[in-house]
Amino acid sequence: MSLYQFYRDPYQTELSTQVVSLDEQRLVLEDTLFYPHGGGQPGDTGRVNVGGRTVDIVDTRYSKDRSRIEHHLAEPIDASPGDSAELTLNWERRYRHMRMHTCLHLLCHLIKDPVTGGNVGAEQSRAEFDLSTPIDKLELEAQLNALIEQGASVSTEWLPENILDEQPDLVRTMSVQPPRGHGDIRMVRIDGLDFQPCGGTHLKDIREIGAVHIPSIKSKGKQNKRINVELVD
Ligand SMILES: [Zn+2]
Incomplete structure (x- = not known):
């Protein structure tokens, strides 16, 4: 293709x-x-x-x-x-989208609960999870920043789409199923941390995300929580 x-x-x-x-x-x-x-x-x-x-x-x-x-x-x-x-x-805006998008995948690594939604923005992004246990905002922010500082390479690969029938748990965001019927599915790998279908544009290394801030975690339902993320600069 x-x-x-x-x-x-x-x-x-x-x-x-x-x-x-x-x-x-x-x-x-x-x-x-x-x-x-x-x-x-x-x-x-x-x-x-x-x-x-x-x-x-x-x-x-x-x-x-x-x-x-x-x-x-x-x-x-x-x-x-x-x-x-x-x-x-408009590279300035797109690069922020890349930093934010890769950051949301890191959240998927830190929180193993089902992902119910996500949205990338240049100023603020959000990811939603059905949390099985409450999480602390400051603790999560510290974990996220520690991971980013450590660094990890990001790469993409295309796999036959039947991989999703064999390993349905690869799809983390239940509300956004990858497009089927094109033969191959694009997978994004953060080395050793996260591997999921995604069509977005990503960084080469998570270090480029830079420091992040979590301004709020909001309740969107009994278990559903929205985690807002911002780039520090
Ligand atoms: Zn993605």
């Missing part, structure tokens, strides 16, 4: 590619650096230059049938199939 550039190199910030189609203000390109909204991670933003004109990309989403990635433009442009397009990613 051919991979988009944001999967081949999630650290790349500029790309030259070609226009495939333009429908209203939704631009489809041959390849892209822009992660499309999904799996709790927001769609990327940035800029595209087509025919000497630069416009903002305000969101990136899969088309309804998930067959293509649509870059949502801030204003209309003229573009024809085959035109060259230069992409520039």
Whole structure:
């Protein structure tokens, strides 16, 4: 299967590619650096230059049938199939998403209870668990920071999707089942700590997350708790 550039190199910030189609203000390109909204991670933003004109990309989403990635433009442009397009990613925002997303996977390592939800944001992220025992906010924050300081490499691999029938417990987030029917499932491994299906963009090493803060743990039900996480800088 051919991979988009944001999967081949999630650290790349500029790309030259070609226009495939333009429908209203939704631009489809041959390849892209822009992660499309999904799996709790927001769609990327940035800029595209087509025919000497630069416009903002305000969101990136899969088309309804998930067959293509649509870059949502801030204003209309003229573009024809085959035109060259230069992409520039809003790296500052995306890098925070990467740090946050990898951090949420670390929480999945620290808390073995079922994950009921999760959402990545540049300013604040959250993960929800059905907790079997109460957890202490400060203790969790200290554990998380200790792990990050220790470091661990992060890698991705593609496995045949029947692995999920054989090992259903690999799926940690019950509310977000990985897309099936494409043959392979993308797995994200944090060396020695966590291994789960995920389509998101991740860091090379958890050390890059840097110091984190847990401002609150909120009750969302009898056992369901929402853990909010922020990056210290
Ligand atoms: Zn993930």
